[in-house]
Amino acid sequence: MIRIRILGSAAGGGLPQWNCACANCVAARAGKIASQTQSSIAISGDPEKFRSWFLINASPDLTRQIETMPQLQPRHDSSRNSPIAGVLLTNSDVDHALGLLLLRQRETPLAVYVAEETRAALAWIDSALARFCGIDWRKTSTDFQPLAGSIIFRAIELHKSVAFQFRDGVSGGTVLFAPSVGKLSEELRDTINASDVVVFDGTFWSDGELGVVRPGARTAREMNHLPISDGSLDFLRQSPARRKIYTHINNTNPILMPSSCEHAQVRQTGIEIARDGLEIVI
Numbered sequence: 001m002i003r004i005r006i007l008g009s010a011a012g013g014g015l016p017q018w019n020c021a022c023a024n025c026v027a028a029r030a031g032k033i034a035s036q037t038q039s040s041i042a043i044s045g046d047p048e049k050f051r052s053w054f055l056i057n058a059s060p061d062l063t064r065q066i067e068t069m070p071q072l073q074p075r076h077d078s079s080r081n082s083p084i085a086g087v088l089l090t091n092s093d094v095d096h097a098l099g100l101l102l103l104r105q106r107e108t109p110l111a112v113y114v115a116e117e118t119r120a121a122l123a124w125i126d127s128a129l130a131r132f133c134g135i136d137w138r139k140t141s142t143d144f145q146p147l148a149g150s151i152i153f154r155a156i157e158l159h160k161s162v163a164f165q166f167r168d169g170v171s172g173g174t175v176l177f178a179p180s181v182g183k184l185s186e187e188l189r190d191t192i193n194a195s196d197v198v199v200f201d202g203t204f205w206s207d208g209e210l211g212v213v214r215p216g217a218r219t220a221r222e223m224n225h226l227p228i229s230d231g232s233l234d235f236l237r238q239s240p241a242r243r244k245i246y247t248h249i250n251n252t253n254p255i256l257m258p259s260s261c262e263h264a265q266v267r268q269t270g271i272e273i274a275r276d277g278l279e280i281v282i
């Protein structure tokens with residue numbers, strides 16, 4: 001059995017974002033919709049009795065997220081310890097990697113699984129952490145490799161990012177985590193169709209969404225995020241996965257507002273909208 005917890009479901013900046021007065025950020029500040037921290041998940045497998053966890057992406061909100069999840073907090077039998085066994089990164093974006101610096105007080109080097117390009121782009125974090133715990137870099141593979149216990153995983157290479165597919169070696173159950181998807185490649189389509197649970201890039205509803213609050217902003221596709229409305233919605237609707245969940249949701253995205261027709265449209269297709277604390281069991 002694999003257990004996953006969505007630690008953060010928001011894209012970079014979070015909800016609310018400190019300098020944003022869009023309708024969603026205003027509603028979150030007023031307590032009308034729930035605030036959400038920046039995107040990250042925790043994953044653990046049965047044979048470790050869920051005592052050891054890996055993070056996929058380490059957000060700038062990580063220390064706050066640890067305090068919301070007792071299983072990620074230190075055991076009481078020694079003064080310094082952590083159930084966090086390592087981190088996997090989908091790319092080098094600040095909202096996915098800054099949390100590595102927050103783990104600097106570790107006693108031993110931090111295991112970080114990355115693709116070659118991501119490691120090269122994170123040389124600055126490598127040198128910052130060298131004075132503290134240091135990083136034990138591990139290379140991801142497009143073939144399945146062991147993670148811990150019965151969990152095996154592989155990377156699906158995308159443009160400027162990877163997605164991760166995890167499989168429970170005992171039950172055979174699979175989950176895909178793909179928070180930064182610019183295009184639905186053939187390999188990604190096949191992997192979506194072969195996964196029991198799909199946690200997918202829900203950053204933007206429409207291509208020009210960010211331009212409304214920040215004139216001149218890049219489009220969703222230029223930022224390597226396939227919009228929901230004319231990008232991923234139709235394909236995910238038809239996929240056979242038993243749970244499909246949008247995550248990494250930008251604070252401008254209208255699906256965050258429960259009364260919006262965009263929210264209703266997503267829910268009608270049977271796709272869930274992630275929130276901090278959501279649990280997935282495979």
Ligand SMILES: [Zn+2]
Pocket residue numbers: 011012039093095096248
């Ligand atoms: Zn991000």
Ligand SMILES: [Zn+2]
Pocket residue numbers: 016017020021022023024025026251252
């Ligand atoms: Zn906003």
